[in-house]
Each structure stands twice: as structure tokens, then as C-alpha cells.
Amino acid sequence: MDIRADLLEWLGLDASAAVLTRLDDPADLARVSAVSWSWRRFVIANGFGKSLFLRSSPYVPSFSRIAEVSSSSESAEVGSSAAAEWECLEREHRVYLYLSHCLGSPKCERNCIYKAIFASSTDNYPDESIDNTLEPSEIADRRPSYWSSGGQRDPRVPESLTYRLVSNLCIVDEIKIKPFRAFFQYGNPIYSAKSVRFQMGYSKLAPGRNTCTAQQSALDENYHWTYTSPEFPMVQENVLQSFKLPKPAICLGGILRIDLLGRVQKQAMDDLYYICVCHVQVIGRSLSPVLDLDILGTAGSLALKYSPDARSRVISVTTAEDEARESSSWNSLAAGLRHLRAVRWNQVILNTLLGPVQFLDDDGDDDDGDDDGGGSLEEEAAL
Incomplete structure (x- = not known):
């Protein structure tokens, strides 16, 4: 020493x-x-x-x-x-x-989809467009809400759905997909894919051209994918299926594509294979405004901007939200306890002032008194 x-x-x-x-x-x-x-x-x-x-x-x-x-x-x-x-x-x-x-340190997880960009095919546009996958319900405006691919005779033909996330830098933990159940068709068939895969990256198009035409958005050469997940099997069930990545991944550029691989369900009227999706969620969190990404030129050079002042604001806002939630929970619990205490004391006061209450019938017949004062099980249930 x-x-x-x-x-x-x-x-x-x-x-x-x-x-x-x-x-x-x-x-x-x-x-x-x-x-x-x-x-x-x-x-x-x-x-x-x-x-x-x-x-x-x-x-x-x-x-x-x-x-x-x-x-x-x-x-x-x-x-x-x-x-x-x-x-x-x-x-x-x-x-x-x-x-x-x-x-x-994952926290503040929420759906990070900002908007839908493009689907590789659509059977009946716009009624069955990719925009419907942003709606959590199977029914919207009194009609079924889902995306449907075009029909194919070969079940191996893949499809894809492309989305823009809320910022150019997002951490993605899992993706949730709900296949669509055609409740208006005989047998209620579910048009799921055999498996799914996810790619994340950025668009090579200039910011003003990202949504110029559907043809430009669909071309794979206009995107650079920095991350590709393993394939996940999808079950043929009408539930929100969760596909958790092996490790949280950073989406550089804010573009996420879902590859739907393989088809399992034919449509009876045309004997073609389809894939239909009811709802999609991308669960994660945005790194903005602390971090932002600039894509320089068509070569795809990435420049990172770090704002430490924004980091302190994010921490203070998160702390305030946590304290507000804790305070709200405590206030609700305290109000409940005060209510129970008030009810309890009201019962004690009534019992002390009035004493035990006895019901006496005029003729002294206990059975008749029970019949007059009581009721059937159905009546008690109704009361």
C-alpha cells in the first residue's frame, strides 16, 4: 500500500x-x-x-x-x-x-411509424391501400380496413410494405403485424405470409422527391439498406403478432421495409394467392432532437449532428412525465382511500345514532313478513 x-x-x-x-x-x-x-x-x-x-x-x-x-x-x-x-x-x-x-436502455417505447410510403402491389387501390395498415381497427368508416396485395399463382412471390419513421434516427426493438381475416368470405380465411423480414435504411432521393411518384418510391435502387433482420415465421392467425429483433437496431435514415415472404391462402373466386395485412406497428423510440442525421448527396455520405442542450431538455421532460404519472397514481389511490374511509365512518355514525334496525310486521307472522319485505332472486338481481 x-x-x-x-x-x-x-x-x-x-x-x-x-x-x-x-x-x-x-x-x-x-x-x-x-x-x-x-x-x-x-x-x-x-x-x-x-x-x-x-x-x-x-x-x-x-x-x-x-x-x-x-x-x-x-x-x-x-x-x-x-x-x-x-x-x-x-x-x-x-x-x-x-x-x-x-x-x-430501452424506455419510452411507442409506435414510431410516421406515414406509409409504398406497397409493392395493391389489389384494389385506394380501398385496399397500405394507408389502411396504420388504422388499428379492422373496421374504419363502416368498412373493412386492410391492405391487400395483388393476386399471384405462384405462392413464392414476395411482397413488401415501406414506411417512414418519425425521425431519421430511431431505435427499433420489435415490429408488430396483424394479418387480415376476410370475415366477409366463406370460411373466414386469413391471408398471412409464411415469414417476414425487416430492412432499415435511407432514401437516396432528394428530400423533395421522396414522395414524387409511386414508381420512384418503389424502386429498390433508390434505397440503401444498412440493416437486415433474420427471417421470422408468421402464423396464420388474426392477431397482432410480435417480431422482436435479436437486439435493438438503429434505423439510419428513417425508412423501414417489411418483406412478406411466401403466401399461404388462396382466394376462392379467382384461385390466386394473396397477402393481406390489417395493422402494422414499429415499436421503438426516436433519438431526435438529441441526434439527427444528414444524408449528403446521392453517394449516401452520412453526417451526424449532436445537440447536448436538447438532451438535457429531453431528460427534464421525461422526468416531469414520470413524476406526473406517479403523482396521478398516488392521487387516485389517496382519493380511493379517502372515499373508503368516508363510507366507513358514515356507517359507524349511522349505527351509533340509529342503533340496530328491526323490522316488525303487523300480524306477527314471520313468514308473511318475509313475503312482504322480500323478493324473488330475479327481483334482487334486478335491484
């Missing part, structure tokens, strides 16, 4: 790097970087925060630029000086640790 030495110096650079690369929790890496200035410099200079994030999300490409935006002004660009280079490394360290933290 008399001999005090820096652990990193005692282990050496190579051994210290081998230890830190085995950390899988961003909180641990943040604690290491807060021990001392020399430890922080070692962590940031070696990019352990970026390495940790890329190990958990190897599909994420390198960002061409990471800018930190404050309420006053945007930070300076990376220059040739040592100070500018260190500022860039620190910025990357904060951003990648924040991304890793968001991936590892």
Missing part, C-alpha cells in the same frame, strides 16, 4: 487496451474515463467508445462528419491543429457512448 502507481502505467499500454476493449457497458467506460485526466486521454485517444458501439452495431457505417450543435453556435470544423483534432475525438467519444447507452 505504500507503493502507489497508476494502473494503466503498471499494466502497460497493450495490456490496458486489451482490458478496456472487453468492457461491454458504456457506463463502465464512462467511469474509466472519469478516473483521471490520463485515463480519459487514453480512452478517448484510442477510440474505445466508438469500438464499443460498433461491436454492438456492426452494420452502422462510419459517419463522414460528427458535429456538435449548441444553442449558441455550431462547433468548429476539424482542422489541422492538435486542439481541433482532440475536440473531434472528444465529440466522437460523447456521441458513441450516448448511442451505446440508448441501445442498452
Whole structure:
């Protein structure tokens, strides 16, 4: 104990790097970087925060630029000086640790679909369009609400549904799909797919052209998919089926496509295979306004913007919402207890003032009195 030495110096650079690369929790890496200035410099200079994030999300490409935006002004660009280079490394360290933290701590999960973009085919447009999948009910405006593909003789022909999410950066945990049950057809057939797969990425079209024409939106060459999930089997049941990703994934660009693979149900009137979907949900959370993504040019260069001021506002809003929910729950419980207490005390007061109440009949006949004062089980039930 008399001999005090820096652990990193005692282990050496190579051994210290081998230890830190085995950390899988961003909180641990943040604690290491807060021990001392020399430890922080070692962590940031070696990019352990970026390495940790890329190990958990190897599909994420390198960002061409990471800018930190404050309420006053945007930070300076990376220059040739040592100070500018260190500022860039620190910025990357904060951003990648924040991304890793968001991936590892799911909360505030909600449906992240902003709008439907395109379906690979539609049997009867617009009555059976993809827009109907945003409606949670099977009936809307007094008519069935669902999307239907075009009919195919080959059950192996796939279909796809493409959606835009609420922001360019979203963490997606699971996708929920409800196949449609044709309750107006004989036997109530369910037009599900055999399996599903999910792809996430960004559009190569300019922002003003994302919804110009259906043909442009449908072309696969106009999208770059950074993430592809494994295939999930779908059951032929009219329920909201949940498909949870192996790990939460970041949707870079805010575009999600559902690939519906294989068909199982024929329509009796034309002997063709169809796929019909009643409702779709993308469960996750948006990283905006703390993080935003810019897609630069048709080459698909990705620039990331980080707003630490927005992060503090998000935390304060989330804390206020949690406190409001807790306060509301406590107020409801307290009101219920006060109501029960009031009812209890009213009973005590009445019993004390009036005493036990006895009902006496005029002729003294207990049976007749019971008949006059009582009623049948049906009457009591009605009362």
C-alpha cells in the first residue's frame, strides 16, 4: 500500500487496451474515463467508445462528419491543429457512448411509424391501400380496413410494405403485424405470409422527391439498406403478432421495409394467392432532437449532428412525465382511500345514532313478513 502507481502505467499500454476493449457497458467506460485526466486521454485517444458501439452495431457505417450543435453556435470544423483534432475525438467519444447507452436502455417505447410510403402491389387501390395498415381497427368508416396485395399463382412471390419513421434516427426493438381475416368470405380465411423480414435504411432521393411518384418510391435502387433482420415465421392467425429483433437496431435514415415472404391462402373466386395485412406497428423510440442525421448527396455520405442542450431538455421532460404519472397514481389511490374511509365512518355514525334496525310486521307472522319485505332472486338481481 505504500507503493502507489497508476494502473494503466503498471499494466502497460497493450495490456490496458486489451482490458478496456472487453468492457461491454458504456457506463463502465464512462467511469474509466472519469478516473483521471490520463485515463480519459487514453480512452478517448484510442477510440474505445466508438469500438464499443460498433461491436454492438456492426452494420452502422462510419459517419463522414460528427458535429456538435449548441444553442449558441455550431462547433468548429476539424482542422489541422492538435486542439481541433482532440475536440473531434472528444465529440466522437460523447456521441458513441450516448448511442451505446440508448441501445442498452430501452424506455419510452411507442409506435414510431410516421406515414406509409409504398406497397409493392395493391389489389384494389385506394380501398385496399397500405394507408389502411396504420388504422388499428379492422373496421374504419363502416368498412373493412386492410391492405391487400395483388393476386399471384405462384405462392413464392414476395411482397413488401415501406414506411417512414418519425425521425431519421430511431431505435427499433420489435415490429408488430396483424394479418387480415376476410370475415366477409366463406370460411373466414386469413391471408398471412409464411415469414417476414425487416430492412432499415435511407432514401437516396432528394428530400423533395421522396414522395414524387409511386414508381420512384418503389424502386429498390433508390434505397440503401444498412440493416437486415433474420427471417421470422408468421402464423396464420388474426392477431397482432410480435417480431422482436435479436437486439435493438438503429434505423439510419428513417425508412423501414417489411418483406412478406411466401403466401399461404388462396382466394376462392379467382384461385390466386394473396397477402393481406390489417395493422402494422414499429415499436421503438426516436433519438431526435438529441441526434439527427444528414444524408449528403446521392453517394449516401452520412453526417451526424449532436445537440447536448436538447438532451438535457429531453431528460427534464421525461422526468416531469414520470413524476406526473406517479403523482396521478398516488392521487387516485389517496382519493380511493379517502372515499373508503368516508363510507366507513358514515356507517359507524349511522349505527351509533340509529342503533340496530328491526323490522316488525303487523300480524306477527314471520313468514308473511318475509313475503312482504322480500323478493324473488330475479327481483334482487334486478335491484
